[in-house]
Amino acid sequence: MTSLIGLPPRSTGAPVRRSRLLGTERPAGYWLYILPGALGFLAVVLVPFAMNVYYSLTTWSGVGEPQFVGLDNYAQLIGDATFWTSFRNSALFIVAMAVIPTAIGVLLAAVLFDFIAPRFGTRTSSLLRALFYLPQILPIAVAGVLWKWMYQPEYGIINTLLSSVDLDGLRQNWLGDSDLAIYSVMNVLIWLQIGYTVVLFMAGLSRVDPALHEAAELDGAGWWQRFRMITLVQLRPEIAVVLITTSVAALKVFAPIFVLTRGGPGTSTIVPAYFSFSNFFTTTRVGYGAAVATVLAILVTIIAVALLRYQTRTTEGFDDDGR
Amino acid sequence: MTVDNLSPGTATSATDDITPAPARQLRTRGGSRSRRGISGWIVLLIIAAAALLMIFPFWIAIINGFKPAADYIQDGPISLPSQLDFSALVDFWRGVDFNRKLLNSVAISGSVALIAAVLSLLSAFAIGIGRIKGRVWILAVFMVAFTIPQEALVYPLFVLTRDLGLYDTLAGVIIILAVLQSAFGTYMLSSVLGAFPKEMLEAARLDGANRRQILGRIVLPLTRPTLSVLVTFFFIWTWNDFFLPLILLPSADNQTVSVALGALSGQYTSDPTALAAASLAGILPALVFFLIFQRTLMRGVNLGAVK
């Protein structure tokens, strides 16, 4: 998303300043073209979200009439340990989906781009990049099935492997130990995300002027120094955008939890999305689930707005003639 | 989450392949064997080992999906199968009626991709070319549609689709996902169309072309590469989408591949070879799409800059 939105306009060069070129026709006519999209938005997003907010002010089991209770659900949320656990886990998932993959991704991209490629050719680096990228193409549900099997405590791949090299002491109850399960899930998310950041940052690096690197090299800067002084600095826009978008994604994690742990053991891997889902459909406390979803939506929207502001700042020119 | 995730990766990977920076070529030529050195090989080895670790789960699924159960019991998960045994895969395929799930997924993903692309183009035409008033706000609002957590929409959508007779129909899911994804498409296409060469539009207008003709004769042909990239993204996202299809398509006959795998009942997750077969069945279409779409993406982004 970032590159599609953010990068192409930047690379298309100087913004075209335009004023009333199309003034010959009533601009109102263009409203017709946005009508289908707007109606769809109204029916699929706006009205449902308004309904969700309304539900969040009621007690309702999904049948019969919702009972209006004002802000009771929200008041109850504040005292609900599960709710706070779910957001604490979200914070951990931001680490797993945004922070760690970004750190690893930048490093890997830099190594592939200006260490491996110059020495072993772009073919080698492209192949390696493709291997890192592979997990990204899997539907999350499939990745979940795969990792559930890797983690199974009795016949799972990881424990079987550990036993076969006489490391039985390292066998773990990966998803069944409430202290460990969250890290096991985080590991899957990192595995999923690394490819995304590697590919994105490599694209970013191809934008960097090679003269910078060459000049630094002539000045006797080592690879590590160049990485810190040039690569990191030049990739700053990509890094910022990646951190924001993946943090949004991390807050919305649902499928990996649904497939791997269902929030368990206990509530040790619960996330807001799953918490709201289970309130909707398992315990049928629709109002409460709606309140969780509303809080989550507000949080995500705040981050998204931050992204939007960042985007409009970097894609200057798109919106230059008045609003 | 896929929406936030998959797109940039796929898009840029293509960009990168097609438009190799001059820098890189220069260096490849310059960076000769002499520069490899011992440290070069060590780094390559480490990176390659890391890459192999990444694809290890795929490898495990593939070798065990074809492994006879007896082999597995005897030699464990790491050994290569002594013979290719398709029985676990076939059992799974038949057991969950996988053809049906594939068909559902193709129908849903294909329709969503096309409808969302059309919706995106129309909206983006109004915003990027028409430059209608308040477009920044409109875009901001559209952006909400693809960042908002689907949990905040699902229960009302559940109720609304039921009241409209769209619950548990492919059409209901198609409409909803098409709208959600077109929000992203609009956002992206608007910025592309916003940078559209004005001289061309002006010339067309002088020739007496009306809006519809401008859209059909000028904007569409020139944005087709971008559109094909969008269609590809929409297809893959929809294919991978889990949450809404899980809720809105309860019938076994309407399930998609992702949901069928994510909600596997115990009987198919019970023994390792069955699990491997299930994973493999999920991996195969994804791999196929990756191979097919990789080319489309490259073509698309190659021309996509709309200069």
Next chain:
Amino acid sequence: MRKHTAVLAAGSLALALGLAACSSGGDTGGEAEDGRTLKVWWWENDDSALSAAWNTAIDIFEEEHPDVEVQFELKTYEQMQQSGQLILDSNDAPDVLEYLKGNATAGVVSKAGLLTDLTDVAAERGWDLDNTAQDVGLYENGLMGSGQRYGVTNYGEYVGLFYNTDMLAEYDLDTPETLEDLEAVMQTFVDNDITPLALGSADYPGTHLLYALALTHMDENSLAAYQQFSGEPDWSAWEQAATTLTEWVDKGYISTDSTGIPAQDSGNAFVAGNYPLFYSGTWWAGSFTSDITDFEWDQVLFPGNDLHPGSGGNLWVVPEKAKNKELAYDFIEITQRPEVQNQLGDLGGVPVAAEDDGVTEPVGKLTTERFNELLSGESGQLAWYPDWPVAGLNDVLIAQTSDLVQGNVDPAQAASNIQAAYDAGKPQG
């Protein structure tokens, strides 16, 4: 060039309409209100005993109603659990469907008036529903167990102790008859480096075991208090159960890995001969019969207990909005006939209305006879399931069980956590 837009638009429109047409095809047929269609839903897998028996019922129905088209749709359990209420509240509701028994499911929708009251129908048609297994179809103000009849069940189930006869024989062990016997048996296996009890505490088997251990300390009154809110439940029974469970973990009777193991895996481990004992429900009997080939196995009730987890099965219900109710009643009637019920028993299900000696397969005989003993009170009573009283209790029970196995909570805490969830979900007043 305009063609392309047109083609694209037309193509996608056609696709959408086509899909809408074929996906709604099934529904439009169901709207016939002239008694020419019967829309039936269930979620049992095609290879299950229930599915086979019910397909027989459909065959019989079609034979007896040649003008009626049966439209069967296979649903999934989880999705019926999630969306059952909304479906029942819609015009898409089928004429007759398998639905989840219990306060949180059938109870809620019966209270909301979404199910047809079958009390009079059952009386008029003379259905024989006079046994405690059929209590799961009775609801009063949303509470299961008494009141009006909203559903009929075809089958029953109970939880018992499966054991590997060969392994017990190998160590000269007798079938345990008391809790002490059972502990002695398990200790012998532990002494020989075998973890005795296959358990999936990531799932229902863990909570069933905890419940069985609690039932050891409960009587009919405290059971009624727990299940039907007739008084204050005996929480000390739960604390004692939690204590026993913790001891069993400490002594190695249960593996701490079990918290990462779902029900299916633990059943498979028993089938593979890795564990000599497995405490779970009769729903395994069918697959054990076909899958266990290299050892002998048998099943007894939990040693020393009078109360055993179990009940009638899920229900046939008729939505209030069903369009062909008479046909639905006919169908339910057919599912209770001996030929359907005997087939169910022979395939390893536990029929509720089979003929004497109608079930001929050994596994069906074993479970059917024992179930009938439980119904008649000869060898104890059905105690339903631990998560029934309150919606959402299941998650809490699973969490507490796995925390106990992991040693994250002490027994007193676990009991009070369960009590807290129970009290929070209890009907007010």
